[in-house]
Amino acid sequence: MRDLLVRPDPKDPRLTRPVEGLDHEGNRVSASVVVERPLTLFLNGQEIVTNMTIGDYPEYLAVGYLLNQNMLRADDEIEAIEYDEDLEIVVVRTARETNFEEKLKKKTRTSGCAQGTVFGDLMEKFEDIKLDPAAQLKTSWLYTLTKAINTMDSLYLEAGAIHGCVLCHQDKPLIYMEDVGRHNAVDKIAGYMFMKGIGPEDKIFYTTGRLTSEMVIKTVQMRIPILVSRSGFTAWGVELARDAGLTLVGRARGKRFLALAGEDRIVFDADSDVQEDEPKRAGRKGARE
Amino acid sequence: MRDLLVRPDPKDPRLTRPVEGLDHEGNRVSASVVVERPLTLFLNGQEIVTNMTIGDYPEYLAVGYLLNQNMLRADDEIEAIEYDEDLEIVVVRTARETNFEEKLKKKTRTSGCAQGTVFGDLMEKFEDIKLDPAAQLKTSWLYTLTKAINTMDSLYLEAGAIHGCVLCHQDKPLIYMEDVGRHNAVDKIAGYMFMKGIGPEDKIFYTTGRLTSEMVIKTVQMRIPILVSRSGFTAWGVELARDAGLTLVGRARGKRFLALAGEDRIVFDADSDVQEDEPKRAGRKGARE
Numbered sequence: 001m002r003d004l005l006v007r008p009d010p011k012d013p014r015l016t017r018p019v020e021g022l023d024h025e026g027n028r029v030s031a032s033v034v035v036e037r038p039l040t041l042f043l044n045g046q047e048i049v050t051n052m053t054i055g056d057y058p059e060y061l062a063v064g065y066l067l068n069q070n071m072l073r074a075d076d077e078i079e080a081i082e083y084d085e086d087l088e089i090v091v092v093r094t095a096r097e098t099n100f101e102e103k104l105k106k107k108t109r110t111s112g113c114a115q116g117t118v119f120g121d122l123m124e125k126f127e128d129i130k131l132d133p134a135a136q137l138k139t140s141w142l143y144t145l146t147k148a149i150n151t152m153d154s155l156y157l158e159a160g161a162i163h164g165c166v167l168c169h170q171d172k173p174l175i176y177m178e179d180v181g182r183h184n185a186v187d188k189i190a191g192y193m194f195m196k197g198i199g200p201e202d203k204i205f206y207t208t209g210r211l212t213s214e215m216v217i218k219t220v221q222m223r224i225p226i227l228v229s230r231s232g233f234t235a236w237g238v239e240l241a242r243d244a245g246l247t248l249v250g251r252a253r254g255k256r257f258l259a260l261a262g263e264d265r266i267v268f269d270a271d272s273d274v275q276e277d278e279p280k281r282a283g284r285k286g287a288r289e
Numbered sequence: 290m291r292d293l294l295v296r297p298d299p300k301d302p303r304l305t306r307p308v309e310g311l312d313h314e315g316n317r318v319s320a321s322v323v324v325e326r327p328l329t330l331f332l333n334g335q336e337i338v339t340n341m342t343i344g345d346y347p348e349y350l351a352v353g354y355l356l357n358q359n360m361l362r363a364d365d366e367i368e369a370i371e372y373d374e375d376l377e378i379v380v381v382r383t384a385r386e387t388n389f390e391e392k393l394k395k396k397t398r399t400s401g402c403a404q405g406t407v408f409g410d411l412m413e414k415f416e417d418i419k420l421d422p423a424a425q426l427k428t429s430w431l432y433t434l435t436k437a438i439n440t441m442d443s444l445y446l447e448a449g450a451i452h453g454c455v456l457c458h459q460d461k462p463l464i465y466m467e468d469v470g471r472h473n474a475v476d477k478i479a480g481y482m483f484m485k486g487i488g489p490e491d492k493i494f495y496t497t498g499r500l501t502s503e504m505v506i507k508t509v510q511m512r513i514p515i516l517v518s519r520s521g522f523t524a525w526g527v528e529l530a531r532d533a534g535l536t537l538v539g540r541a542r543g544k545r546f547l548a549l550a551g552e553d554r555i556v557f558d559a560d561s562d563v564q565e566d567e568p569k570r571a572g573r574k575g576a577r578e
Contacts, residue, residue, distance in 0.1 A: 017524045021549035024428065026557045031547055035524040036502065052502065052525075139313065161499040161521030161539075180501060180523055210450040212469060213325065213341065232450030234469055235306045235324040236341075258320055260310035268315045 006175045006192060008154040008164070015054050015155060034161050036180045042091040043071060044098050054155070054162070054179050057188050058083045061179075062090040064191030068218050070125060071100055074194075126217060131225040131245045132201045139270035141171035141204070142228065146252060148173055149206060165189055167224070168204040182209045186218050193222070200224040211237045211250045220244040226265060228252055233260055295464045295481060297443040297453070304343050304444060323450050325469045331380040332360060333387050343444070343451070343468050346477050347372045350468075351379040353480030357507055359414060360389055363483075415506060420514040420534045421490045428559035430460035430493070431517065435541060437462055438495060454478055456513070457493040471498045475507050482511070489513040500526045500539045509533040515554060517541055522549055 010016070016032045023029045040050045041062050048071070053061055059081045066072035077095040084090070145168050155162045155178050163182035167175040167189050175198070177188040186207070193200065200223040207215060210231040217240060219227045226247040233250045238260045241248040247262030259266055299305070305321045312318045329339045330351050337360070342350060348370045355361035366384040373379070434457050444451045444467050452471035456464040456478050464487070466477040475496070482489065489512040496504060499520040506529060508516045515536040522539045527549045530537040536551030548555055 019522070019524065019527050019549050021547055022552045022555070023548075024544055024546045026555075029547070031522070031549065033522045033524045033527060033549070037525070161501075161523055180499075210469075212450075233308070233320070233322045234450055235308065235322045236326070238308050238322060255313055257313045258310055258318065259312075260308050260320065260322070263311045266311070266315075 004173055004176065005196075006177065007152060007173075008176055008178050009056070010153055010155045012056065015056060034155060034180060038088055040089045041065060042089060043100070044093055045091075046098070046100060048100070051184060052180060053184050056179075057177070057191070058090045060177075060188045060191030060195065061184055062092050062191065063194055064187030064189065065184075066092060067190050067194055068187055068221060070221075071098065126220060126240075126244065129220055129223060129244065131220065131223065133225075133245065133264070135202055135225040135247075135265055136267055137204060137226050137228075137247055137249070137265050138170075138267045141168075142249070142252065142257070143255065143270055144171040145173060145204070145206060145228075146230075149176070152176065154178060164208050166206040167193065167198075168206055169202065170204075173206075174198075174203075182207065183214070183218070186215075186222075190218075190222050204228060207231075210234065211241075211248060213237045213240055216240045216244070216246060216248065220246055226262070228257075233258075293462055293465065294485075294487075295466065296441060296462075297465055297467045298345070299442055299444045301345065304345060323444060323469060327377055329378045330354060331378060332389070333382055334380075335387070335389065337389070340473060341469060342473050345468075346466070346480070347379045349466075349477045349480030349484065350473055351381050351480065352483055353476035353478065355381060356479050356483055357476055357510060359510075360387065415509060415529075415533065418509055418512060418533060420509065420512065422514075422534065422553070424491055424514040424536075424554055425556055426493060426515050426517075426536055426538070426554050427459075427556045430457075431538070431541065431546070432544065432559055433460035434462060434493070434495060434517075435519075438465070441465065443467060453497050455495040456482065456487075457495055458491065459493075462495075463487070463492075471496065472503070472507070475504075475511075479507075479511050493517060496520075499523070500530075500537060502526045502529055505529045505533070505535060505537070509535055515551070517546075522547075 015035060017035050018030045019033050020028060020030050034054060036052045037055050038050050039053050039055065039058055041048045043066060062081060078092060079095055080093040082091045149166055154164060162178050162180060163185055164176060164178040165185040166173045175189050175192055177185040179185045203224050204226045205219050205224045206228045208230060211229050211233045213234060213236040216237045228249045230252050231250060238248060241261035245262060247265040249257050249259045251258045304324060306324050307319045308322050309317060309319050323343060325341045326344050327339050328342050328347055330337045332355060351370060367381060368384055369382040371380045438455055443453060451467050451469060452474050453465060453467040454474040455462045464478050464481055466474040468474045492513050493515045494508050494513045495517045497519060500518050500522045502523060502525040505526045517538045519541050520539060527537060530550035534551060536554040538546050538548045540547045
């Protein structure tokens with residue numbers, strides 16, 4: 001499998017800005033903060049939503065958002081994606097005619113850092129999806145992955161206040177996207193996979209945020225069979241994961257983790273005595289974002 | 290000023306549930322996970338939104354949400370608040386007739402863990418608000434507050450995967466609300482303040498999540514002049530805070546913090562040499578939620 005296809009670029013000057021202020025002793029200091037900007041998405045002329053985003057991948061964000069909202073279908077033909085940086089809009093045009101007037105009316109505000117607005121029926125198509133039972137999660141891969149992800153250069157390490165998600169294959173990170181809103185990072189990965197023809201069946205999805213119902217639903221809709229996070233669970237997220245046959249691993253820190261769904265896919269091949277608990281520096285800063 | 294009015298109740302059996310799974314060594318274990326449930330909000334017969342919430346204070350959540358969305362006004366007379374636990378709906382009725390058909394159409398999905406759907410003009414009323422310049426933030430209060438908040442019993446310490454916000458007065462926490470989505474915690478505080486007649490002018494708002502544009506806007510709309518978080522900033526959040534004259538303090542851990550707006554309100558009265566950096570156990574777990 002290929003190596004890392006997409007990784008954060010913390011040195012991209014558009015993504016952060018220096019800001020002056022005072023530290024705890026009253027000294028003047030300069031800090032690097034993340035820049036977020038609005039991006040309004042249109043589908044075939046219809047305004048869908050405005051997202052606040054760091055703006056690094058507007059096209060992948062647009063396509064991924066539409067896919068994850070079930071407004072774009074896996075078999076749809078995209079005729080054009082037009083991004084206007086000045087107007088801060090992105091227009092997606094498909095061969096198929098679309099009209100989501102009714103769907104746009106029914107909104108659910110979901111919980112957690114994958115918080116987003118889910119239009120229409122949250123459970124649309126969820127029940128029809130079969131995740132690959134033959135996919136595996138070896139604990140040796142898990143440890144290699146989390147270590148690699150935690151030590152990779154990122155906007156998070158550079159400026160804080162950001163979420164990241166990583167699509168992985170076995171013990172290799174493949175697509176690492178960040179954004180101010182986690183759902184954006186998820187959607188950018190979905191958009192990238194769609195446009196580059198990367199399949200989900202044998203992949204592992206790693207996220208920094210909590211394993212809420214919305215995060216589980218998105219992962220299942222993306223047909224990825226394994227979801228991993230450093231953070232915790234919600235009861236409904238666990239229930240949905242079990243319904244869908246998703247492998248759900250949370251509180252993954254150092255050598256520890258907790259698997260509350262789809263445990264059958266896990267292969268305990270790592271020697272958990274030998275694995276050192278993560279050194280302090282490699283861990284995320286002690287903050288709930 | 291009164292002592293703590295509202296604090297988390299991690300022992301409330303409705304809020305968590307034990308779930309079985311496997312740990313990293315393949316042992317069967319039982320874990321406590323947070324329970325989230327949908328709550329659909331109606332205003333005078335019109336369906337507004339469905340929120341995922343832990344469900345501890347549906348009435349405060351409903352009123353606070355409507356206030357923060359500018360659908361309920363500070364001078365509105367609430368005639369009734371009807372919560373139906375079985376149907377999972379809450380209806381708010383006001384003397385004034387309301388119709389938000391147009392407003393409900395324009396949605397902005399905002400970033401960060403205070404992610405929510407902000408209807409209508411994000412900046413509605415924002416520019417008209419004057420925050421009290423005489424309000425103060427003494428660093429001695431800040432240290433006392435963060436220590437008290439970090440060590441208080443909470444769902445977070447019990448089960449993880451949750452956000453908390455605390456309205457404070459000087460060095461005392463007053464109203465501590467938690468929820469799976471941070472915006473819910475903010476809204477519950479707004480609802481509580483409205484219904485109990487607690488004023489914002491001399492208060493400090495503490496949040497676990499990041500200081501995004503939406504978090505800043507909500508704090509300003511609630512007319513609270515000081516906002517503090519352990520977490521980081523976004524550039525637009527800083528800009529908005531400066532426009533509004535909000536005191537913005539982030540990356541507040543142990544004795545350290547960074548103030549990027551409204552620095553004039555800060556009184557550096559604590560001896561920052563003497564303050565011990567926060568002990569490991571008092572800090573939040575090393576996770577970005």
